[in-house]
Amino acid sequence: MDFNQILDIVIPATLQTLYMVSVSSIIAVILGLPLGIILTITREDGISPSNYIYTFLSTVINVFRAIPFAILIIILLGLSRLIVGKIIGPTAFIVPLTIGSIPFVARIMESYFLDMDKGFIEAAKAMGSTNKQIIFKVMIPETIPMIINGVVMTIINIIGYSAMAGFIGGGGLGEIALRYGHQRREYTILWISVILMVLIVQIVQVIGNYLNKKTNKK
Structure with missing residues (x-):
């Protein structure tokens, strides 16, 4: 297999991976962050305690987090067909990628909000701030990093x-690594797929570290 043939395989797969990851990440954060806020404020010691809401959300999140992702994909294929009209390809797999990630986002955001200095919230309460003001002017700004x-x-x-x-059948670098690298023993494509995924992770981490330093007040 020559260089141009490899490019014809690798470039579309890379774009598919970036498409799946970017769309799933955006939706997961948009939905998971509010869930993390709700979990935080409805706890027994939260600013708006509600045992029913917290217990219900916490249980649902724990159930989804307990299901291995490979099994979750199979379970959600019917939902993918309902939402996007197909069960194969990058667009179809955005559905399980997103749903599988929302509980992770919610729980990790909850832990971040719980770790913040409670003195800020107490000070805001003392000044007569509403719950909405505490969330958007205290909790979120103080935990941006x-x-x-x-x-x-x-x-x-x-x-x-x-x-995975x-x-x-989700497409992307994982599919060509399996199809060409493992099944057809085209090890060049296998290693290119691995290197590209490592490179994407590294770029994301570097950007995240930069933004963290920019927003960290400490």
Whole structure:
């Protein structure tokens, strides 16, 4: 296999991986961050305690986190067909990638909010701030560096998930690594796929570290 043939295989697969990872990450963070906030404020010691809401959300999140991703994909293929009209390809696998990542985002964001200095919240309460003001003017601004870390961790997790999805028809670098690298013994493509995934992870981490330093007040 010559260089041009390898490029014709690797470039589309790389774009598929970037597509799956970027769309899934954006949706997972958009939905997971509010869930993390709700979990934090509805805890017994939160600013708006609700045992029913917290227990329900926490249980659902724990259930989804307990299901191995490979099994979750199979379970959610029907939902993929319902939402995007297909069960094969990058677009179809955005659905399980997103749903599998939302519980991770919610739980990790909850842990970040719980780790922040409670003195800021108490001071805001003393000044008469509403719960909405505490969330958007205290909790989120004070945890921005940690939220960035959480987003980076989410993206890296989804990159790994996308490779697994490629093994069962999701496309991307995972699929060509299996099809060409393993089944056809085209080890050049296998190693190029591995190197590209490592490179993507490294780029994401470097950008995340830069943004973390920029936003860290400490």
